[in-house]
């Protein structure tokens with residue numbers, strides 16, 4: 001198994017954020033919403049999405065659960081500009097959706113406040129993955145639901161290149177390069193299991209849900 005090679009945490013380059021915001025994530029993002037319905041169901045209170053990027057998952061959750069407030073946190077203002085633009089096009093969601101600039105660890109978030117915490121494709125960016133798990137412990141209500149999806153690291157660079165060819169065909173080169181680097185930076189399911197143990201989150205389990213994605217689900 002190849003060693004993890006980290007990439008920069010924030011996606012705050014203008015070209016990088018624009019390419020990401022313009023990419024077609026219909027399949028993985030609608031899969032995430034299906035998994036949310038399956039593992040979490042209708043949330044009983046506010047939801048936080050950590051590393052929300054251009055906000056597509058936040059807006060999908062807000063449409064799906066019309067009673068619920070959803071907050072998206074990201075450390076890249078360039079990404080949040082796309083999220084705010086998308087929210088501006090849906091005025092009916094505006095009273096319930098908020099995009100917050102901040103990085104984990106250390107973002108100014110209320111303690112014990114969220115009934116569910118989600119995150120998609122953030123974990124592999126973090127140089128110290130405990131930043132995500134400690135944030136979840138701090139902001140989640142006791143018993144809150146957690147749903148975290150991310151890539152997992154393939155066995156070697158050739159396997160990573162095959163995944164990029166299979167799912168990134170026709171995408172701009174900047175996105176294909178980010179995708180390849182993300183696969184090399186990702187964790188294995190065993191590594192994530194060990195992070196959860198170290199974080200004191202025994203109610204969270206790791207499952208492999210596609211040929212490139214793992215899912216962490218359960219209750220705090």
Ligand SMILES: C[S@@+](CC[C@H](N)C(=O)[O-])C[C@H]1O[C@@H](n2cnc3c(N)ncnc32)[C@H](O)[C@@H]1O
Nearest residue numbers: 009010011051052053074075076103104120121
């Ligand atoms: C690959 S994008 C995923 C965006 C979104 N969750 C999605 O599924 O499309 C990862 C996002 O995490 C953000 N990010 C990376 N490290 C972060 C940190 N330490 N704190 C907050 N956001 C971070 C990046 O700026 C980027 O917008």
